Structure formats: structure tokens, C-alpha cells
Amino acid sequence: MSTLYERITSKSAKVGVIGLGYVGLPLAVEKAKAGFCVLGFDIQREKVDKINRGENYIGDVVPEDLATLTKNGHLSATDDFSRIGECDVVAICVPTPLDKFKQPDLSYVVNTADTIASFMHEDMLVVLESTTYPGTTEEVLLPMLSKGGLKVGRDFYLAYSPERVDPGNLLYKTKNTPKVVGGCTPECLKHAKALYEAVLQAPVFAVSSPKEAEMAKILENTFRIVNCALANEMAVVCRKLGINIWEVIEAASTKPFGFMPFYPGPGVGGHCIPIDPFYLTYKARSVDYHTRLIELAGEINDYMPEYVTARLQDLLNDERKPLRGSKVILLGIAYKGDIDDVRESPALKVWKQLEAKGADIAFFDPYCRSVKRNDKIYESCTLDEELLKKADAVVVTCAHTKGVDYNLVLEASPLILDTKNIISKVTGVDIKSCPKLHLL
Numbered sequence: 001m002s003t004l005y006e007r008i009t010s011k012s013a014k015v016g017v018i019g020l021g022y023v024g025l026p027l028a029v030e031k032a033k034a035g036f037c038v039l040g041f042d043i044q045r046e047k048v049d050k051i052n053r054g055e056n057y058i059g060d061v062v063p064e065d066l067a068t069l070t071k072n073g074h075l076s077a078t079d080d081f082s083r084i085g086e087c088d089v090v091a092i093c094v095p096t097p098l099d100k101f102k103q104p105d106l107s108y109v110v111n112t113a114d115t116i117a118s119f120m121h122e123d124m125l126v127v128l129e130s131t132t133y134p135g136t137t138e139e140v141l142l143p144m145l146s147k148g149g150l151k152v153g154r155d156f157y158l159a160y161s162p163e164r165v166d167p168g169n170l171l172y173k174t175k176n177t178p179k180v181v182g183g184c185t186p187e188c189l190k191h192a193k194a195l196y197e198a199v200l201q202a203p204v205f206a207v208s209s210p211k212e213a214e215m216a217k218i219l220e221n222t223f224r225i226v227n228c229a230l231a232n233e234m235a236v237v238c239r240k241l242g243i244n245i246w247e248v249i250e251a252a253s254t255k256p257f258g259f260m261p262f263y264p265g266p267g268v269g270g271h272c273i274p275i276d277p278f279y280l281t282y283k284a285r286s287v288d289y290h291t292r293l294i295e296l297a298g299e300i301n302d303y304m305p306e307y308v309t310a311r312l313q314d315l316l317n318d319e320r321k322p323l324r325g326s327k328v329i330l331l332g333i334a335y336k337g338d339i340d341d342v343r344e345s346p347a348l349k350v351w352k353q354l355e356a357k358g359a360d361i362a363f364f365d366p367y368c369r370s371v372k373r374n375d376k377i378y379e380s381c382t383l384d385e386e387l388l389k390k391a392d393a394v395v396v397t398c399a400h401t402k403g404v405d406y407n408l409v410l411e412a413s414p415l416i417l418d419t420k421n422i423i424s425k426v427t428g429v430d431i432k433s434c435p436k437l438h439l440l
Contacts, residue, residue: 016087024093137210153185159192162217182213229297235264267346269335324358332398347397366403
């Protein structure tokens with residue numbers, strides 16, 4: 001009988017992927033494309049049925065790839081978690097959200113680990129990909145997976161390899177993004193590294209333990225949240241000083257070293273930047289350290305929807321209009337441009353702020369045709385001249401580059417607050433010569 005390592009390197013191992021969302025489905029597809037037989041697991045029956053019908057629901061997955069893989073049997077899905085026992089390798093790609101107090105919610109990871117423990121067998125590799133605080137793999141997963149008497153590094157293998165999905169990125173996808181891997185033992189690392197080397201067309205970087213790999217992901221997103229906060233704070237300061245922050249960033253970007261451009265906006269969104277750094281904040285408190293820079297960056301970014309609301313209120317006041325009762329169109333509700341993902345979207349937070357002050361809100365988004373808020377479904381409007389002329393203001397809250405007629409927006413809207421500076425880029429209009437167009 002062949003060993004697990006031999007089955008991985010020969011691609012005869014059966015791979016399970018738990019959680020078929022923005023991380024799990026692209027990973028499952030790439031593993032199946034590499035030649036592995038892949039079984040996806042999800043508690044949502046709708047997702048399972050769609051995959052088995054070859055229907056895609058994730059933007060970063062090529063629909064034709066998914067249809068082909070399900071048709072030829074390389075990829076299938078189930079909500080029967082007892083079938084974990086069929087798998088040689090299991091990747092955990094479940095959500096790791098924060099609760100309302102910004103404390104880590106590991107319930108999805110814990111429940112998944114408990115399920116795996118019930119059906120795991122000798123010579124199995126388990127890899128956690130969900131973002132979490134340093135120590136989770138060894139302090140939470142390892143004891144749960146070892147409770148049946150199996151010894152890590154001998155009877156089963158456990159590793160951590162953080163997901164690096166960037167929805168909408170046209171250059172870097174799961175397939176060609178370098179991977180970081182940390183194993184609980186050298187044998188664990190050997191098996192996990194072999195798995196990703198068999199799947200990816202990118203380097204696999206090995207670190208000395210899961211903690212380093214967990215910390216690497218937190219550092220990546222902490223770098224982003226801090227620099228986003230810096231850009232947002234600079235936008236506020238520049239507005240008060242009468243300076244165009246976008247010109248400032250463009251000028252600073254001409255320096256070929258020592259500067260990386262980050263751009264202001266109505267806040268930060270997605271599953272990573274607003275959430276991941278606070279996993280480190282939580283862990284740091286256990287060693288009596290307070291991550292002041294992370295917490296301050298979070299405060300600045302969380303303030304931006306309020307700032308956008310105040311900015312719009314001032315602009316309407318200049319037009320002798322109150323915010324209360326004004327018809328406001330939000331242009332884009334996804335958390336970033338050219339995707340349909342609304343997780344932690346700052347546009348939704350702007351919506352909440354404006355609504356609380358009595359504004360009448362509608363939205364248009366070519367990628368998000370509907371959105372659920374407060375248990376109610378809201379539909380995207382049709383972006384036409386009539387809608388824009390009836391509005392008191394348009395707020396650009398997401399920089400979609402496709403599906404939006406910015407020339408029409410510029411021509412028909414009475415007042416525009418562009419928090420992403422997309423209209424000037426697309427239409428070429430000079431902000432100084434267009435009194436109805438305002439930046440953040």
C-alpha cells in the first residue's frame with residue numbers, strides 16, 4: 001500500500017475541502033485541475049447542489065472550468081460530513097469572523113475540527129487555511145484531532161497555510177500566488193508542502209511552525225489596515241487644508257523607492273482587512289500587550305463612513321438642502337471594484353449612517369443586483385437619466401470600472417461626492433472645472 005506522501009506526489013490522494021466560499025471553491029477547483037479527485041463539503045445545500053450541477057457562484061472561478069471538472073468527476077460536493085473518512089487530505093476553509101466586541105469567533109473552526117476528529121483516520125493530512133490568531137493550529141486543532149489517540153507527525157499530519165485570495169485581482173489567482181506553509185512537525189511540513197507544490201504554479205515557502213505561518217497572514221493584513229488608515233487620515237487632513245489628496249498620492253508615487261501608494265475611501269471592507277488584524281489584538285492581550293497601532297488604524301477606518309456622511313451633509317447644505325429627506329444614490333455597494341462581494345462593505349456602513357440621518361437611499365451596482373439589510377432585500381436601481389436627475393446627490397462608494405456609465409452620472413447628477421476618484425479617471429474631467437463633482 002502506498003504512503004500518503006506517495007499518493008500526494010502522484011496525485012492519487014482524495015482531497016476534501018471544507019467550506020466552499022470565496023476561498024474554498026477556488027482552492028477546490030485548482031486542486032481538481034491539478035489532477036486530484038476533490039470532494040467539497042459545505043453546510044449550505046444550495047452551494048452543494050450548484051457545484052454538482054456545474055454552476056459557478058464565485059467570481060474568481062472560471063465557470064467553464066467548474067462545469068468541466070464536475071462533468072468528468074474530478075470535483076463533486078456534499079453536505080454529508082461523514083464522507084470526510086473517504087479523504088486522504090482535508091483543507092479547512094471556513095469563516096473566522098469577529099463578534100460585535102471584535103473578539104475572534106472560532107466556532108466554525110472548532111466545529112469543523114470536531115467533525116474531522118469523528119471521521120479521521122491514520123495517514124491523513126489536515127491543513128487549516130482560515131485566517132486566525134497565532135497558535136490556533138497547535139493550541140486548538142491539535143488537541144481536538146489527537147483526542148482519539150493518533151499522534152501528530154506519525155499517524156496524521158497537521159499544518160497551517162493561510163489563504164491569500166484577492167477577489168477581482170486579474171493577475172494573481174489561487175494558482176499563481178505564492179503559498180506559505182508551517183507544519184506541526186517536519187513530517188507534517190513535508191506532506192503539506194508536497195500538496196501545494198503539486199497544485200500551484202508558484203513557490204511554496206516553508207516556515208518553522210504553524211505560528212509563523214499564522215502570523216505571516218496577520219502581518220500582511222495589518223500592513224494593509226495601517227496604510228489604509230494613513231491614507232484615510234491624510235484625506236481628512238488634506239480636505240481641511242484645501243489640498244487634493246489624489247494629486248498628492250500621484251506625486252508621491254513617482255518616487256521609485258520608499259513609497260507604496262494606498263488610497264483613501266469610505267472605509268475598508270472584505271473579510272480580511274477589517275477583521276484579521278484584530279485576531280492579533282486578541283492574542284496580544286493574552287501576553288499583556290496592547291496593539292495600539294492596529295486599534296488606532298481600526299478607529300480611523302471605522303470613522304470614514306461617518307466622515308462621508310458629514311461631507312455629504314455639508315455639500316447639501318451649500319445647496320440649501322437638508323440631508324433629511326434628500327434622495328441619495330449610492331453608486332456601488334461591493335467592498336471593492338469589479339466584484340460582487342459585499343462582506344464588511346463600507347458602502348453599507350455609509351448607507352446606515354445616511355439612513356439614520358433621514359436620507360432616502362437607493363443604490364446601483366452592476367455586480368450586486370440585490371443586497372440583504374436588516375432582513376430585507378433591496379434591489380439595485382436602473383442607472384438612467386431619470387433616476388439621476390431626480391436624485392439630490394450621488395455618492396460613489398465603490399470604484400467599479402465596468403458596467404457604470406460615468407459620463408451619464410457626470411452629466412445628469414446635480415451633485416456628486418466621489419469617494420474613490422473614479423469619475424475623473426474614467427471621464428477625464430478636471431475636478432477644478434466641474435463644480436458639482438467633489439472628492440472625499
